[in-house]
Amino acid sequence: MIKAPVLIAGFILGAFAVGGVGLVAVTHQLTEERIAANEREATLRTLAAIVPHERMDNDPLQDVIEVSDPDLLGAESTRVYRIRGGGEPLAVVLNPVVPDGYAGPIKLLVSVLSDGTLGGVRVLSHRETPGLGDRIEIGKSDWVLGFDGKSLGDPPEAKWKVKRDGGAFDQFAGATITPRAVVKAVKNTLIYVRQEGAALYDRPKMASATNQKEESR
Numbered sequence: 001m002i003k004a005p006v007l008i009a010g011f012i013l014g015a016f017a018v019g020g021v022g023l024v025a026v027t028h029q030l031t032e033e034r035i036a037a038n039e040r041e042a043t044l045r046t047l048a049a050i051v052p053h054e055r056m057d058n059d060p061l062q063d064v065i066e067v068s069d070p071d072l073l074g075a076e077s078t079r080v081y082r083i084r085g086g087g088e089p090l091a092v093v094l095n096p097v098v099p100d101g102y103a104g105p106i107k108l109l110v111s112v113l114s115d116g117t118l119g120g121v122r123v124l125s126h127r128e129t130p131g132l133g134d135r136i137e138i139g140k141s142d143w144v145l146g147f148d149g150k151s152l153g154d155p156p157e158a159k160w161k162v163k164r165d166g167g168a169f170d171q172f173a174g175a176t177i178t179p180r181a182v183v184k185a186v187k188n189t190l191i192y193v194r195q196e197g198a199a200l201y202d203r204p205k206m207a208s209a210t211n212q213k214e215e216s217r
C-alpha cells in the first residue's frame, strides 16, 4: 500500500510539472507575438526608407503576394510588398535572396518604383565577414546607396557588374565576391520586375491569416 505522504508528494510534484509546462507555453506564445511585432516594425521602418512613403496610403504589410522565380530571385518563394498612393501603383518591394554570397545567402529588400528605377536596396541579413563583405550593410558603409535611382538602362544592362568585371559598381578593397553577388541579384530583381510588369500590382493579395503567419517567421 502507498502511504499518504508519498501520494501527497506525488500530487505536489505533478502540480508543479503541469504549472511549469503551462508557464513555458504562455511565455513562448507571448515572446513569439512580441518577436513578430518587432519584425513587423523593423520591416516597416526599412520599407519606409526605400519607397515614396509620403505618397503611400496603403499598408504594404497587408498588400503582399508571394511569387516564385528561383533563377532570378534566388528562392523558391519571394515576398512582394505593393506600395500604392491615390489608387496608383508607386513601387513593389521584393525580398530576393543572393544565393552566392561569400559566406552564405544574403537576404535583400529591393524597392522598384513604378518607372522602373530603384527606390533603394537594403540588406536584411547576411553572414559576410566583418570588415570585408559586411560593408553591404547600411550601418557599415553607404555602398548600398549606390543603387538609388539606378535602372536597367542606367547604367546600361551590360554594365550591371562591379568595376573589377568591367561594370559600373564599386567593389570593396580585398572583397569582390560579396558586392559582385549583390549587384547580380539586384539586376536579376529588376529583370524580374520588368518581365512581370503591372501584373505584380494586379494580383490578389494573400489572405491576411497567411500573411500574419508569414510575418511571424
Ligand SMILES: Cc1cc2nc3c(=O)[nH]c(=O)nc-3n(C[C@H](O)[C@H](O)[C@H](O)COP(=O)(O)O)c2cc1C
Pocket (backbone or CB within 6 Å): 102, 103, 128, 129, 130, 132, 133, 134, 171, 172, 173, 174, 175, 176, 177, 178, 179
Ligand atoms: C577569412 C576570409 C574572409 C573573407 N571574407 C570575404 C567576404 O565576406 N566577402 C568577400 O567578398 N571576400 C571575402 N574574402 C576575400 C575573398 O576570398 C576573395 O579574395 C575576394 O573577395 C576577392 O576580391 P579581390 O579580387 O578584390 O581581392 C575573405 C577572405 C578571407 C581569407
